[in-house]
Structures are given as C-alpha cells and as structure tokens.
Amino acid sequence: MSVVKIAALSLTVLFLLVAVVRLFHRPLRLALRVVFNSALGLLALWILERTAPVTGLTLGVNWFNALTVGVLGVPGLGLLLLVKWVLV
Secondary structure, eight states, X not given: OOHHHHHHHXXXXXXXXXXXXXXXXXXXXXXXXXXHHHHHHHHHHHHHHHTHHHHOOOOOOSHHXXXXXXXXXXXXXXXXXXXXXXXX
C-alpha cells in the first residue's frame, strides 16, 4: 500500500471512531456508571459478608445483588435484606 492509501484509510478510521464515540457517548456513560456502581455494590456486599459474624447480616456476594445495591444504593441493600428475611 502506498503512503497516500494508508493515510486515507487512517483518516477514515479516525473519522468513524470519532463518529461512533459521539453517537454513543451518553449510552456508554450510563453503562460505565452502572458498571462502576455495581462494583461499589459488590464491595459493599463483601464488607457486609466480612462483618457477618458481628452483625448477623448475610447476603450472597454475586452480581445480581451487586447490581441491585449499585443501582438502588442503600435502599437496595435494605430491600435485599428484607427479601431474605421474608423468604427465609
């Protein structure tokens, strides 16, 4: 390939990359926020699991619970504890 073809291909790829990022900026930002909050929820569940001998509160450390706590926050943690209390 000649230098001109490589430059044209590079500019085309760069243009398409910028267009995709601009088009999906908000959905990607929302998805990254959900992933970050879910990771924080997973951390909160792990801490809750480590303090279970003292507090007596236990929940499974899994992605569903982490997503619930990550999206809903502290009320999500309360909801999961309430569901566990009602079902067990």
